[in-house]
Amino acid sequence: MIFGNAQASSWDSVSKAQEKSFFDFEFITWMAWKWQTASFFIFIAICITIMIIWEKKDPGGNPRKGVLTLNTTRGDRLFVSLLSAAFIHLAWIGLTDFNLWFATLISSIFAIFVFRYV
Amino acid sequence: MNKTINQKAWFFVVPVFVLVAFNAVIPLMTVVNYSFQETFGNNVFMWEGTRWFKQILQSERFHAALGRQFLFTGIILVIQIPLGIAIALSMPKEGPWVSVCLVLMSMPLLIPWNVVGAMWNIFALPEIGFLGHTLNGLGFDYNFTQQIGDAWFTTILMDVWHWTSLVVLLSYAGLMSIQPAYYQAAEIDGASRWSVFRYIELPKMKKVLTIAILLRFMDSFMIYTEPFVLTGGGPGNATAFLSIDLVKMALGQFDLGPAAAMSLIYFFIVLLVCWVFYNLMMKNEEQS
Known part of the structure; x- marks a missing residue:
């Protein structure tokens, strides 16, 4: 992040920043994914996929x-x-x-x- | 005839898909994520499970906001739908006055929502506003910034002024589509004005009225800008409808978790109502 240093002076003293892993870039961290919510959306995606397959097998x-x-x-x-x-x-x-x-x-x-x- | 199968058309869907992903799907997913977590900023999140949902569902504040919201929506529907039908019935059916009426009717719909709020704010100010000054001059103790009843009165009056035209235009369109033969038949049978309305005009307007009620319900249920500019949810929390309360919680208090939980509950209520109205509309279509 461009303003990383400016932020670090105020916030990092409060809570130490964790070591960044591969997916910890700024684009994704604000979405705050956890495995529980991710599995919910995966479940929805599976539901829709099943509906598509079902529709192909039995149209209408x-x-x-x-x-x-x-x-x-x-x-x-x-x-x-x-x-x-x-x-x-x-x-x-x-x-x-x-x-x-x-x-x-x-x-x-x-x-x-x-x-x-x- | 054999239709050529050309799947290239799917590429035309891509822009819409990307747009919807960025302005609806990703924010919605984020709201779901936030509703289960606590944050103090800096992209640090702590898992809280269903705590916020329990807190919101059992909170007096949410019940009060939801109650106010349903009360407001109920009142404006009860006023706007009959009033809209009445105005549409009394509008001329032909001649030069048709366009005049239609233009006059569509004027309030063309004004931006925050301008409507600002206009009514100034209009209703107790000291200098035309409405407020007149009411006070007539001996009423009117002050929408301090008295709950007056704040509700002004908010409802503003919404009626802004949106009754929509009901009028829809009802008028429904009325104009009735064939003259129906009226002639009613005249031959010696039907009264009420019977004509009850058995010819109302059934013919049923479809557009369902749409009008759906649109008015949704718009008033999600109303934000006008009461925000007019009263800011005040006095106290008296006109803090769901969306105003939601913004207060999310941006005012920075309680992202509870606010996300609240917006999901709000979303489910809206979805349910939409579904009910959609099915009502489909049933109407089926019958006609």
């Missing part, structure tokens, strides 16, 4: 009218599953103190329900 998105009396395709069902998973997790965090994996379990079961019946 399997549209139908489900229990919500809405016309849904596979993509809609994935969206509904992911959005409800978000709300299930938020409700779990906000209302209970139990392990968050239970919420993940409930969301997965709900996602199966959505893909079958919605």
Whole structure:
């Protein structure tokens, strides 16, 4: 960084800068990646890839009218599953103190329900 | 006929893809990352797990901001939609006055949002502003910088002034698309003005009204600039809607973690509402 020295005088006395590893250049550090969040986005990417492969194998998105009396395709069902998973997790965090994996379990079961019946 | 398969067209998508990546995907990913971490600057981050989400979901401050936001959005929808329909119904259907009305109606929509805020701020100042001075002269104790009710009144009035035109224009477009034959049939049957509205005009406007409600809901739910310039969220926190509170937390207090968690929750609410409205619109389309 150009202003590295100017910053060092004030901040490095507070917390010593860590030794830079290969990915520690300024472009990426501000995004603050951790393996947990990275694996979440990898999961989303895998979901989308699976949807693409599924669409190639069985084109048309399997549209139908489900229990919500809405016309849904596979993509809609994935969206509904992911959005409800978000709300299930938020409700779990906000209302209970139990392990968050239970919420993940409930969301997965709900996602199966959505893909079958919605 | 055989279609030639030419995948080169995908290259035309690249600019959009890059743009969306840089202004939406990467910032959104960063917000997700920040919402699980604590930082004091200098790109040093500490993992906090779901702590910020718990803090936000259980905080009085967030509940209050969310409540204010829904109240504001509810009030402006209840005012703007009927008012917009009423104005559209009373606008001339033909003749030179059509253009005059349309231009007058679209004027407020053309003004930049911070200018609207600044205009109304000056307009409503209790000492020198036209509105504030007049109200005080008439014997009302009006001061939007100090009284909560007055601040809400001014903010809502400003939003009604700014955005009712959108509802008017959409409703007017819906009204103009009704064939004269419907009105003639209603006249032959001796239908009252109310029946004409209830059974001809309203059903025909249903589609545009759904869009109007969606647009007004979204715009007012994400409103920032106008109340920021007008009241700055004050007095106290009385008009600090979600986005104003969010900016206060993120930039004022530099609480990036809680602010990121809050913006994600905000984002999910907006997504949910969008999805509901989208499906309502699709259902309308299906029926017609």
